[in-house]
Amino acid sequence: MKKITTLLFCLALSLSFNVGLKAQVNSSDFELSKNLDIFVSMYKELNNSYVDELNHGELITYGIEAILDRLDPYTVFIPEADIEDYTFMTTGQYGGIGALIHQQGGYVVISEPYENSPAMKAGLIQGDRILMVNDKDAKGKSVSDVSMVLKGQPGTKVKLLIKREGVANPMEKEVTRENVAIPNVTHSLMLNEHTGYIKLSGFTQTSSKEFKEAFLALREKGKLTSLVIDLRDNGGGLMNEAVNIANFFIKKGELIVSTKGKSPDRNKSYKTIMQPMDNEIPLVVLVNGYSASASEIVAGAFQDLDRAVIIGKRTFGKGLVQNILPLSYKTQMKVTIAKYYIPSGRCIQAIDYGHRDSLAFSAKIPDSLIHEFKTKAGRPVYDGGGIEPDIVTSDEPLSNIAISLISRYLIFDYANHFKRVHDTIPPARQFTITDDIYNDFVNWLADKEYDYVTRSEKLLTQLKQAAENEKYFEELKDDLADLESKVKHNKNSDLIKFKPEISSLLRSEIVARYYAQKGRVEAMVTEDDEVKMAMKLLENSGEYSGILSNTTIKPKS
Numbered sequence: 001m002k003k004i005t006t007l008l009f010c011l012a013l014s015l016s017f018n019v020g021l022k023a024q025v026n027s028s029d030f031e032l033s034k035n036l037d038i039f040v041s042m043y044k045e046l047n048n049s050y051v052d053e054l055n056h057g058e059l060i061t062y063g064i065e066a067i068l069d070r071l072d073p074y075t076v077f078i079p080e081a082d083i084e085d086y087t088f089m090t091t092g093q094y095g096g097i098g099a100l101i102h103q104q105g106g107y108v109v110i111s112e113p114y115e116n117s118p119a120m121k122a123g124l125i126q127g128d129r130i131l132m133v134n135d136k137d138a139k140g141k142s143v144s145d146v147s148m149v150l151k152g153q154p155g156t157k158v159k160l161l162i163k164r165e166g167v168a169n170p171m172e173k174e175v176t177r178e179n180v181a182i183p184n185v186t187h188s189l190m191l192n193e194h195t196g197y198i199k200l201s202g203f204t205q206t207s208s209k210e211f212k213e214a215f216l217a218l219r220e221k222g223k224l225t226s227l228v229i230d231l232r233d234n235g236g237g238l239m240n241e242a243v244n245i246a247n248f249f250i251k252k253g254e255l256i257v258s259t260k261g262k263s264p265d266r267n268k269s270y271k272t273i274m275q276p277m278d279n280e281i282p283l284v285v286l287v288n289g290y291s292a293s294a295s296e297i298v299a300g301a302f303q304d305l306d307r308a309v310i311i312g313k314r315t316f317g318k319g320l321v322q323n324i325l326p327l328s329y330k331t332q333m334k335v336t337i338a339k340y341y342i343p344s345g346r347c348i349q350a351i352d353y354g355h356r357d358s359l360a361f362s363a364k365i366p367d368s369l370i371h372e373f374k375t376k377a378g379r380p381v382y383d384g385g386g387i388e389p390d391i392v393t394s395d396e397p398l399s400n401i402a403i404s405l406i407s408r409y410l411i412f413d414y415a416n417h418f419k420r421v422h423d424t425i426p427p428a429r430q431f432t433i434t435d436d437i438y439n440d441f442v443n444w445l446a447d448k449e450y451d452y453v454t455r456s457e458k459l460l461t462q463l464k465q466a467a468e469n470e471k472y473f474e475e476l477k478d479d480l481a482d483l484e485s486k487v488k489h490n491k492n493s494d495l496i497k498f499k500p501e502i503s504s505l506l507r508s509e510i511v512a513r514y515y516a517q518k519g520r521v522e523a524m525v526t527e528d529d530e531v532k533m534a535m536k537l538l539e540n541s542g543e544y545s546g547i548l549s550n551t552t553i554k555p556k557s
Contacts, residue, residue, distance in 0.1 A: 072353035074322050078332040092204035096151040098180040104409050108146040115516045122175040127416035132161035154179045166420050187521040188214035194225040203237030203294035208244035226282040226538040236293025246301045247272040251279050256301045259321050261338030283308035284534040292316035299387050300342035306377040306548045310389040317350025317386035344373040346383035379550045390547050401494040404452040415509035428511045428519035433503040454489050
């Protein structure tokens with residue numbers, strides 16, 4: 001232990017000494033040298049005098065994380081044990097069984113095996129409850145605990161004991177781990193005779209290759225005249241992949257994004273370097289509040305260059321660029337090195353991490369500091385808070401009963417039940433929740449617990465409490481009782497009232513049992529309001545071109 005401590009001191013003192021040589025020239029370097037020296041002397045005395053032995057690895061890691069926590073949430077220390085997870089973020093690949101999992105009833109459960117994954121090949125299905133992993137009890141284990149064991153080197157095996165609903169005895173499954181690649185293009189299809197749709201879920205090393213293949217496949221059908229690109233819930237990834245995808249539809253030599261950092265070598269401009277696949281096809285890009293980073297580069301470049309109409313909700317607002325830098329002992333650090341700027345010159349970073357309030361919280365950039373910029377056609381656009389779509393939409397919040405059915409995994413469990421009873425269903429886009437299916441679901445729920453409290457009931461409880469506190473309850477109790485009887489929810493009536501919403505959730509989950517994630521996407525685009533809005537706009541060339549040329553007042557949903 002003392003050898004480790006001595007090594008830490010030597011490394012820190014060496015750094016302090018090297019920085020100290022520069023201090024003669026630069027006063028900011030002197031400030032760094034001075035504080036490093038204070039830190040080293042403090043830790044040395046702490047190690048010599050503290051009553052118990054210090055856990056140096058834990059304390060130093062905690063100190064590193066505390067320092068980085070004062071910066072931004074994207075600058076993080078990566079210990080050797082976590083490097084695989086960060087590699088997955090850039091490559092989209094990892095060694096494992098290839099399945100989504102979740103916690104349910106004290107056990108980890110298979111949510112969805114990826115298509116053609118080791119899990120699917122081994123016969124694992126949605127709802128399989130993992131009882132044991134490699135002969136070790138999995139009860140009470142967290143998702144991260146089980147996930148860590150399921151991952152591993154391709155070619156190695158993992159033994160699972162599972163309990164499947166409808167099967168009397170537990171089943172043993174041996175799964176051979178593989179290099180699992182998560183596709184960036186989760187689905188592509190023709191929405192109608194002329195309009196294509198590509199769902200892009202990430203920006204890893206193969207995203208532009210996958211996107212190009214999907215677009216060419218749609219175009220080979222011979223009738224593609226417009227395209228919807230779905231970037232909703234796409235948290236971003238590699239910047240160069242975003243530039244490549246934008247280049248597919250923007251002429252050679254156009255600026256897509258630039259970066260500006262502390263040092264001159266971080267100031268770079270990224271232009272399109274290839275001839276586009278199609279510089280004329282009308283485009284609509286769908287975004288929401290979870291579209292971030294590389295997604296915002298693509299959407300922002302298309303908007304600033306008047307190349308596509310953006311539909312949806314304001315994007316996340318991540319205008320910061322990170323690099324992963326190697327450190328000693330196989331550790332790494334992901335560090336924010338620059339901000340990025342889209343073609344109009346605006347940075348769409350929403351939160352100013354450089355300034356914190358008295359409680360150490362960072363705040364959104366205030367309206368007073370937001371500036372107007374212009375697109376190529378002269379349309380006004382703004383910095384300081386993500387990409388505001390050309391057509392802004394809104395979502396109806398989920399009903400309380402739907403939230404309860406989802407959070408208690410009752411829709412998930414019913415879909416598993418449905419699959420056990422029905423061998424086949426119609427193709428994904430044709431399958432619907434009939435009255436018979438919905439009534440069967442309602443009957444299946446009869447002995448299930450899914451009670452919930454509505455917002456109206458919560459407010460009424462607060463009103464009653466306030467009336468009691470202010471001595472008004474006695475004179476209002478009859479009125480409050482009458483109001484309570486009217487507000488009190490009825491689960492059976494809510495199942496009827498919110499039938500369309502619940503039916504949509506059921507349809508999505510059931511289709512996934514037969515056609516996996518691709519089928520789920522294919523089914524849900526048929527009832528997606530934003531997709532319908534995009535199709536309607538693309539059918540109206542006058543309105544579409546009017547929005548991009550700044551001659552049409554952009555509509556609101």
